Amino acid sequence: MLIVGSDLVEVERLLVSGELSCPSCRGVLGPWGHARTRSTRALGAVVRHRPRRARCSSCGGTHVLLAQVWLVRRADAVAVIGAAVEAKAAGAGHRRIAAALGRPDSTVRGWLRRFTVRAEATRVVFTGLLHALDPQAGAVVPGVSVVGDAVEAIGRAAAAVVVRLAPVEPWEFASRASGGRLLAPLSGAGW
Numbered sequence: 001m002l003i004v005g006s007d008l009v010e011v012e013r014l015l016v017s018g019e020l021s022c023p024s025c026r027g028v029l030g031p032w033g034h035a036r037t038r039s040t041r042a043l044g045a046v047v048r049h050r051p052r053r054a055r056c057s058s059c060g061g062t063h064v065l066l067a068q069v070w071l072v073r074r075a076d077a078v079a080v081i082g083a084a085v086e087a088k089a090a091g092a093g094h095r096r097i098a099a100a101l102g103r104p105d106s107t108v109r110g111w112l113r114r115f116t117v118r119a120e121a122t123r124v125v126f127t128g129l130l131h132a133l134d135p136q137a138g139a140v141v142p143g144v145s146v147v148g149d150a151v152e153a154i155g156r157a158a159a160a161v162v163v164r165l166a167p168v169e170p171w172e173f174a175s176r177a178s179g180g181r182l183l184a185p186l187s188g189a190g191w
């Protein structure tokens with residue numbers, strides 16, 4: 001799985017011109033058909049999309065190219081999940097958040113639990129990105145919750161991307177920078 005930008009024409013151009021690197025070995029990726037069609041939910045609607053598949057010319061591995069609006073193995077757009085996380089950071093409970101977003105309680109509780117488990121690792125990674133993008137940036141000062149601190153680190157790193165590189169939605173940046181693994185199980189390496 002490789003998280004790519006949300007401009008499909010640009011992704012296709014990068015793929016065809018050999019400008020995408022293999023996430024396993026950094027070799028050159030080329031076109032390799034499509035993955036299965038999936039239905040995922042954005043804020044207002046169900047979106048059916050068929051991600052591109054790519055194959056590495058060095059190691060032969062194949063990778064699904066998933067747009068940064070999604071996360072790995074999640075049926076909802078990262079903007080929806082991010083809105084839930086921000087509401088939790090602001091003190092809302094999962095039932096209220098679920099009602100506001102029109103999602104099942106159990107789904108929202110699952111997102112929030114997983115984000116909370118990863119929150120400290122997330123804060124560390126995105127604080128590192130913030131300081132890499134903007135060496136002058138002040139510290140991310142610990143607040144009332146580890147979830148809030150992680151949200152602040154993501155928001156500040158995304159703002160630094162906007163200033164230094166290009167406009168990006170904060171949660172799409174978070175998906176891209178985490179390889180779509182914002183809610184994935186913690187690996188042995190801690191991220």
Ligand SMILES: [Zn+2]
Nearest residue numbers: 022025056059
């Ligand atoms: Zn490879």
